[in-house]
Amino acid sequence: MPGTRTSFKDMDCGFAQAIELIGDQWCFLIIRNLLLGMTRFEDFNAHLSISSKVLAHRLERLTAAGIIKARVDPRDARGKIYELTPKGEELKLVYGALTEWGDKWSPKAGGVRTEFFDTKTGDMIGGFAAVSKTGRLLDEGRVASRTGPGGSAVRDELATMIARRMVK
Amino acid sequence: MPGTRTSFKDMDCGFAQAIELIGDQWCFLIIRNLLLGMTRFEDFNAHLSISSKVLAHRLERLTAAGIIKARVDPRDARGKIYELTPKGEELKLVYGALTEWGDKWSPKAGGVRTEFFDTKTGDMIGGFAAVSKTGRLLDEGRVASRTGPGGSAVRDELATMIARRMVK
DNA sequence: ACAACTCACTTTCTTAAAGAAAGTTATATT
DNA sequence: AATATAACTTTCTTTAAGAAAGTGAGTTGT
Structure with missing residues (x-):
């Protein structure tokens, strides 16, 4: 409509x-x-x-x-x-990551507009990241996604769609 | 308009x-x-x-x-x-965190629709988290934000607005 | 060489929703 | 009793979303 x-x-x-x-x-x-x-x-x-x-x-x-x-x-x-x-x-993390991105790419002279800190220690937070099951930090470049056990045909269809188009 | x-x-x-x-x-x-x-x-x-x-x-x-x-x-x-x-x-992290949230709160029998993995090891990723400057993982509950050096009056105004209203 | 086809858009038309501003209703304060 | 305030609701105008058909440069098949 x-x-x-x-x-x-x-x-x-x-x-x-x-x-x-x-x-x-x-x-x-x-x-x-x-x-x-x-x-x-x-x-x-x-x-x-x-x-x-x-x-x-x-x-x-x-x-x-x-x-x-x-x-x-x-x-x-x-x-x-x-x-x-x-x-x-629980959206806090999403918002933290998005705020960091926005502050980085719409920069302001003088520094970031918002900084994140640890409420227990008061220390500034380094950033947001993916973490392995064993608690190791992972470089952003190493993170990828795939269809999980509850994943549907939709995602695989998407993968097929993409594969069919690969250039270079 | x-x-x-x-x-x-x-x-x-x-x-x-x-x-x-x-x-x-x-x-x-x-x-x-x-x-x-x-x-x-x-x-x-x-x-x-x-x-x-x-x-x-x-x-x-x-x-x-x-x-x-x-x-x-x-x-x-x-x-x-x-x-x-x-x-x-660089939005990858934001998307990862949001996908995780969406999959958690719009759950599907059978498990998550999308899982994240480490492209180097193939291992599944534990999740996304805030990280301290020294590389330590921080519990979500410990993460808070405050005005940074480039922060503006707008944020402080917001803080004032909120403080004025505190209940309980 | 020429028709048929693709891809990446534009155009047209209808309707839902956004924005501005004023109005309403149930409390609360003086 | 009169005025104020919080949280909406209504009215009215305009923009943008959606559906569907059209356009034009470039490509493929014969």
Whole structure:
């Protein structure tokens, strides 16, 4: 249907499912602010300059996806407090890696805008990386993906599609 | 202006800049396929069921952002080969982490759809994580962020906004 | 050499959703 | 009782998404 955004629900792929849930500029920014501790409708509205209509829709979508949950402000029944669920909290790494990438490739004189640190030691974090089963760090270049046990024909079809095209 | 999607270019924040460039469902999926080795207009078109109009726009946007680059197929001057630039390749970690999250929270009987492995040893990868400067792995719960040297008033303003609201 | 075919787009047309701004409702404060 | 505030909802206009058909340079088959 024209105008309707395409849904990826039928795509048998974890990545596509993730994008179905949070692959929207506003969702990304809202979750980012939630990860930083923001909780109020008003604050998202003001800080992100998002219209209240769209904000309400996004909060509803994120709630339905089980990424956030709202509760009434115990001090003032008018207010709601929006918080990340464990599912939402686990996006922290994705956000860290994306923030690092963004800061690297949209650089600013003076240094990074955001730095990550270890809350136990206060030390700055070196970065985000893939880790072997034995706890060894792996160079980004060594990381590749393949179809897992729950993988579908879709992924193999993709591989075939790609193989058929190989140049050079 | 109504209908115009909001731009985040003025937001002084690496994360927002990243979202400005790739924070769109189609861009995400296109880059995912590029990371898996897909290179052709036709293949994105068919595999993602994206309309050619929108695909052309996205490829243009990603090219302008310096994330992909096109070259003519040396074997057939009709065809173009789209490839990730180093900037684009560096999104691999973000994609790995997001795929892992999506596979975990949209689970499938039988196991993960996609598994990551070390191209040197063939061993499966344990996961993605934050790493200290000294190369130690950090528990996700220990990771937090703060304003860096290039950080702006925007982030501090956000922190203030949040602090003002603290409950419990 | 010429027709048929491919690839990478454009164009056209319809409709859903984004943005701006004003309005609503249920509490809360004075 | 009057005013304020938080979290939405409504209205209205415009842009962009989606479907489908069309275009043009380049290639292949005969």
